[in-house]
Amino acid sequence: MDQKEILSRVEHTLLTPTATWEQVKAVCDEGRELGTAAVCIPPRYVKRVAAYVGSAMKICTVIGFPNGYSTPEVKVFETEDAIRNGADEIDMVMNQGLAKAGDWEGLLTEIRAVKASCKGRILKVIIEACSFDEEEKRNLCRVVSMSGADFIKTSTGFGAGGATVEDVRLLREHVSPDVRVKAAGGIRTFEQAQSMIEAGADRIGASALAALARG
Numbered sequence: 001m002d003q004k005e006i007l008s009r010v011e012h013t014l015l016t017p018t019a020t021w022e023q024v025k026a027v028c029d030e031g032r033e034l035g036t037a038a039v040c041i042p043p044r045y046v047k048r049v050a051a052y053v054g055s056a057m058k059i060c061t062v063i064g065f066p067n068g069y070s071t072p073e074v075k076v077f078e079t080e081d082a083i084r085n086g087a088d089e090i091d092m093v094m095n096q097g098l099a100k101a102g103d104w105e106g107l108l109t110e111i112r113a114v115k116a117s118c119k120g121r122i123l124k125v126i127i128e129a130c131s132f133d134e135e136e137k138r139n140l141c142r143v144v145s146m147s148g149a150d151f152i153k154t155s156t157g158f159g160a161g162g163a164t165v166e167d168v169r170l171l172r173e174h175v176s177p178d179v180r181v182k183a184a185g186g187i188r189t190f191e192q193a194q195s196m197i198e199a200g201a202d203r204i205g206a207s208a209l210a211a212l213a214r215g
Contacts, residue, residue: 003213004035006193006204011060012186013040013207015157021045028053030210038089038204043082050086053072060089060124066158068093068126072110079117089122090114091182093139093156096131104143111147124151124182124203130161134170141174151203155185162186165199172200 013032014024024045031039038058041049046061053059063078064070070078079090092114098107115123125147127140144152152171154163162185171181183196184205190212193204 001197002108002193006190006197007034007036007209008211009197009202010036010193010204010206011038011040011182011184012036012210013039013157013205015062015065019045019153023196024049025052027128027210028057032057034210034213035208040091040098043085043087045088046082047085053122058088059086060091061087062126062156063092064095065091065126066156068095068128069097072113072120075110075114076117079114083117083119083121087121089124089174090118091124091126091153093126093128096128099127099132099136099140104141105141108143108147111144111149115148122151123149124153126153126156126184128156128159129154129164129167129171130159134149137167137170138174141171142178145176145179149179151180151182153182153184153205157185157205159185163196163201165195166203168196168199171205 014027024041038060040060043061061082064075066129125144150203154167163183181200182203183201187193187206188208198210
């Protein structure tokens with residue numbers, strides 16, 4: 001798999017709290033130049049990016065980020081605001097406390113509420129895989145599959161660990177066939193990205209690959 005093919009699956013990402021407009025703008029320029037699948041940026045910049053890039057590329061933003069413990073009502077509001085501002089795709093951080101408590105019904109209700117507020121846009125559910133054991137991850141796959149979400153995503157990139165090949169393989173095995181997998185967090189080389197794709201990832205969230213591609 002060559003770099004161009006990998007980049008076509010990459011969401012070029014900038015989610016640092018200190019991100020400036022000039023930095024976000026540069027990410028958009030790089031994403032367009034390299035043909036990435038989307039850019040993933042903070043909610044604050046969605047409206048400005050939509051005006052800047054028009055229909056030239058997909059805009060992804062994050063909801064409940066990075067901890068996921070806001071109420072479902074707040075997540076719904078954030079989602080609706082992001083879509084009004086021009087977001088094409090939503091990456092929501094699920095409530096990890098509900099998962100740890102085994103409240104799968106509560107978690108399912110939350111994800112479904114956010115999915116309904118997406119109005120047909122793509123929803124990716126970030127599970128922060130490093131926080132859960134294998135049985136919990138299998139249950140999370142079941143809940144995400146039932147929710148109507150489009151993707152299950154490994155990590156925020158702000159947790160104790162990022163994407164692993166083992167997690168991607170487990171998620172791919174246990175989510176329903178219509179749910180795709182996004183690997184994110186700590187993917188810094190094209191070799192890592194390719195290994196994630198070979199394990200079953202459909203999308204890659206990364207901030208470092210564009211610089212490598214440009215040399």
